[in-house]
Amino acid sequence: MHVPPWLWYAVITLVAWGVVGILQKLSTNHISAESSLIWLVVGFLLLEPLLYPGASVFHYSAWNLAWALLSGVLNALGAWALFAALKSGGKASIVAPLTALYPLVVIVLVPFVLFESITGMQLVGIGCALIAVILLSA
Amino acid sequence: MIFNGTLKARWFWYSMACVLCWGGWALLSKLGSREIPPETMQFLFTFGTIPVCIALLVARGFKLEKSPKGISYGILNGVLSGIGGLALFAAYHTNGNTSLITTATALYPMITVVLAVLLLRERFRPIQAVGLIFAAAAIVIFSL
Numbered sequence: 248m249h250v251p252p253w254l255w256y257a258v259i260t261l262v263a264w265g266v267v268g269i270l271q272k273l274s275t276n277h278i279s280a281e282s283s284l285i286w287l288v289v290g291f292l293l294l295e296p297l298l299y300p301g302a303s304v305f306h307y308s309a310w311n312l313a314w315a316l317l318s319g320v321l322n323a324l325g326a327w328a329l330f331a332a333l334k335s336g337g338k339a340s341i342v343a344p345l346t347a348l349y350p351l352v353v354i355v356l357v358p359f360v361l362f363e364s365i366t367g368m369q370l371v372g373i374g375c376a377l378i379a380v381i382l383l384s385a
Numbered sequence: 386m387i388f389n390g391t392l393k394a395r396w397f398w399y400s401m402a403c404v405l406c407w408g409g410w411a412l413l414s415k416l417g418s419r420e421i422p423p424e425t426m427q428f429l430f431t432f433g434t435i436p437v438c439i440a441l442l443v444a445r446g447f448k449l450e451k452s453p454k455g456i457s458y459g460i461l462n463g464v465l466s467g468i469g470g471l472a473l474f475a476a477y478h479t480n481g482n483t484s485l486i487t488t489a490t491a492l493y494p495m496i497t498v499v500l501a502v503l504l505l506r507e508r509f510r511p512i513q514a515v516g517l518i519f520a521a522a523a524i525v526i527f528s529l
Contacts, residue, residue, distance in 0.1 A: 251479075251527075254476075254527060259472035260493070263466070264466065266465055266496065267469065267493075268496070269504060271462060273458045278455030281444075284441060286455075287459055287466060288435065293460070294427070294464060304425060307420055315429035319430040323434040327441065328399045328402040331395075332396040335394075336394065346400050346403045346407070348404055349403070349405075352405060352408020352412070357484050365484055375520070375523035375526065376519070376520065380516075380520075382515055382519065383517070385512060
């Protein structure tokens, strides 16, 4: 069995973000969700010296640099919208599984933006994953 | 009607805004990762989160709770989120299928559920067991 290389990275993401889910619960036991997001960004900033790219950053295309920055903006805005949903009366048991469906946006747009396609079997896998996310977040 | 009520509820539209923002985040992460290596992507991504963080601070009138425990967990959250993000950018950088990578990495609640049961002694509900089976099936199919 040849495991695709991306899957190993995806497992690191899964484990790291899975632990984050626990820490999120622990932090919001003591502070509000918004404060928790602010301190999360402080945690991001602690990593910055290790990631500092130096002058090489100017070699990349302006568009790709813009996408990288904008991805950060959208990620944080999404987290804010999630808090707003919970604060305006949304039940966590409904809001969490609903917002976990963000891969659907990517799946719908990818054929038009990146011209990638998927096989029938992979589509079954995506279906399983989306059902899993809904059940696990409920 | 229940459905009509949902469409009028503010929480529903905030949730949809979240889905669109996170969908956009994942797609733009992939677009940038075609050229930019993961470390630089995470470096730039962090700068993108700062304006929202400042807007949140302003909206709260610069009032933050002073709980050392809450703050420590929050900062640790950021460090681990950053490491997870770095691995996500690395996955996108490999040229693997974008839909599969995005869907696979969105399965992180499976780890949270298991840890919540083991560490926080939360009750394990049957529906979560079914969820774990689906998640495992998805990962096996992706690895084929």
